[in-house]
Amino acid sequence: MSQNDGVTRPLTRRPGRPLGGQLDVSRDVVLDAAERVIARDGANASIDAIAAEAGVTKPIVYDRVGSRADVATALAERLSERMAVAARSALGGRGFTRSSLASFIEANLRTVVDHRDLFLYVTGGSTDQTSLGRLVLAEQSVTPLAKALQNWRQRAGLDPSVADSWAYGMVGMLQMASLWVIGSPSANPRVVADQLAELLWYGLVGERRPDEQSNNYDP
Amino acid sequence: MSQNDGVTRPLTRRPGRPLGGQLDVSRDVVLDAAERVIARDGANASIDAIAAEAGVTKPIVYDRVGSRADVATALAERLSERMAVAARSALGGRGFTRSSLASFIEANLRTVVDHRDLFLYVTGGSTDQTSLGRLVLAEQSVTPLAKALQNWRQRAGLDPSVADSWAYGMVGMLQMASLWVIGSPSANPRVVADQLAELLWYGLVGERRPDEQSNNYDP
DNA sequence: CGAGGGAAGTTACCACGAGTAAGAAAGTGC
DNA sequence: GCACTTTCTTACTCGTGGTAACTTCCCTCG
Structure with a gap:
């Protein structure tokens, strides 16, 4: 949510399936990212921040790990x-x-x-x-x-x-x-x-x- | 916020200082209300709910008790x-x-x-x-x-x-x-x-x- | 006795985060 | 070639903490 500042700026990427086949983001990759974010930014890490760190978006986190x-x-x-x-x-x-x-x-x-x-x-x-x-x-x-x-x-x-x-x-x-x-x-x-x-x-x-x-x- | 369902219904009271002098709502009254709400509705009680139980609004809670x-x-x-x-x-x-x-x-x-x-x-x-x-x-x-x-x-x-x-x-x-x-x-x-x-x-x-x-x- | 200022609340709002719905692009099968 | 599925993104809703702005009352002072 923090990078969505300019509505006028054209989106870097339209929504949809990524070009190179499946995004290889497993559950462990998300959890690794979560640990990095927590270590860097403290214990009040949001799901958004975790997703960003993993290079994906929030629904991916919900799919791979859960709530x-x-x-x-x-x-x-x-x-x-x-x-x-x-x-x-x-x-x-x-x-x-x-x-x-x-x-x-x-x-x-x-x-x-x-x-x-x-x-x-x-x-x-x-x-x-x-x-x-x-x-x-x-x-x-x-x-x-x-x-x-x-x-x-x-x-x-x-x-x-x-x-x-x-x-x-x-x-x-x-x-x-x-x-x-x-x-x-x-x-x-x-x-x-x-x-x-x-x-x-x-x-x-x-x-x-x-x-x-x-x-x-x-x- | 849960009782503010009908926008068409005229407000029971316009904003401003209450009629009968000071609202006699001390810190302890607020905390008593908080305990009642928690006992009734569980541990995830919001500040709004506490305020409503005390018969006041949120800023009063912040004034009497704090965050x-x-x-x-x-x-x-x-x-x-x-x-x-x-x-x-x-x-x-x-x-x-x-x-x-x-x-x-x-x-x-x-x-x-x-x-x-x-x-x-x-x-x-x-x-x-x-x-x-x-x-x-x-x-x-x-x-x-x-x-x-x-x-x-x-x-x-x-x-x-x-x-x-x-x-x-x-x-x-x-x-x-x-x-x-x-x-x-x-x-x-x-x-x-x-x-x-x-x-x-x-x-x-x-x-x-x-x-x-x-x-x-x-x- | 009327106006100004402060006291005391209320409404309405913002920010932000969890969770989800809707839609768009790439691939797949007939 | 066209529907369908998969897989992801965008964009939204909803609830909650916290606050700003504004409204009313009262009290005092000229």
């Missing part, structure tokens, strides 16, 4: 895949230890920092009726995590029914921490990751201690 | 205040124990469930440039929690520098768990709260155990 929510979901898949890769590489086949938990968290935080605006686009609302879309997209991280937790708890002889709650809780914790780290340059991902690992570790491994220990906490 | 983001922030203040009240009442002056932690979490979850659409409105994007607004608004819960954590850790002789990370992390955990509970009717707030308390408790109270215990976890 804006679909674009966000597709990009969420990409981002969570990247986070999984980073996390796996950070763990490097080590067993599940406190320090590997910290590495896992740190890898997630750093991936978000590296894809700051993509993260904001993906977690950023679209208040439609699908404000629950954020959940749908979080589930891309939640589902494998819940599965891993469940397997591990089961093998360790611990109650596996906590897997879902914990997975949602941990993903939410990571998302909020990421948002915080993104927003405040003073926050150091390594330190934050270590502190969150400290918070989670003892609960994860099923440490027990006598209940009802009063510390005189006043919220 | 849409300001409305969301103001409503976030109200919601977080309500959550704090519910949590305090659930704790009832008990000390900080595992079961009181579970009560705290459960109170939060139930408050969100009771104000489902308000929660969705408040946490629901508005991708402007202030997608970080979600963080700003989360800080209404984070700040007091961080303060409490810091005081408590200090008095208990534990490292207080974890307070910020933990507060952001816990608020994120609560928000995501709330979203999940809202979306899936099968999730029981009491059970989820207990499970999350289980996850957090041992880390919060500073349980120590020999590091590097391998459980052969494979993410």
Whole structure:
């Protein structure tokens, strides 16, 4: 819409099918373009801008990917895949230890920092009726995590029914921490990751201690 | 705009200053109307609808409260205040124990469930440039929690520098768990709260155990 | 007591973005 | 050669946030 300034100017091209056969613009090409636009212009990227970056027009985007929510979901898949890769590489086949938990968290935080605006686009609302879309997209991280937790708890002889709650809780914790780290340059991902690992570790491994220990906490 | 259907119908009132002195529409009246609209029509409530519910027009809303983001922030203040009240009442002056932690979490979850659409409105994007607004608004819960954590850790002789990370992390955990509970009717707030308390408790109270215990976890 | 100025709202508008309908050019089959 | 299909573009509708311009009332001052 921004290049349609002069009505008097003759159109560079009349509408119709392009000359050289099919426009070879696949779904992935559109999504690549979306990522470029978001990285360049920020998280409030319009479908028009994405289409322009891909060298096509809006209906192509709708045909190849879908609505804006679909674009966000597709990009969420990409981002969570990247986070999984980073996390796996950070763990490097080590067993599940406190320090590997910290590495896992740190890898997630750093991936978000590296894809700051993509993260904001993906977690950023679209208040439609699908404000629950954020959940749908979080589930891309939640589902494998819940599965891993469940397997591990089961093998360790611990109650596996906590897997879902914990997975949602941990993903939410990571998302909020990421948002915080993104927003405040003073926050150091390594330190934050270590502190969150400290918070989670003892609960994860099923440490027990006598209940009802009063510390005189006043919220 | 929805009641302006008939152009032929004479206006009920010409523009201008109202007859009976000042229109007694305070900021709180507007915010009350906003809550009613959101509760009735869902989280995707427009400023027009809010104004209509308050019996005024859009510019009044902008004068009394501000932009849409300001409305969301103001409503976030109200919601977080309500959550704090519910949590305090659930704790009832008990000390900080595992079961009181579970009560705290459960109170939060139930408050969100009771104000489902308000929660969705408040946490629901508005991708402007202030997608970080979600963080700003989360800080209404984070700040007091961080303060409490810091005081408590200090008095208990534990490292207080974890307070910020933990507060952001816990608020994120609560928000995501709330979203999940809202979306899936099968999730029981009491059970989820207990499970999350289980996850957090041992880390919060500073349980120590020999590091590097391998459980052969494979993410 | 009448005119001017400010206070307080309303109408009407703009900008902009999501999503879609209608139409035009290139290719395809008979 | 002509209808038909495919594939794309243009141009539109619709809803919403935000604002400008204008209208009316009241209060004060000469």
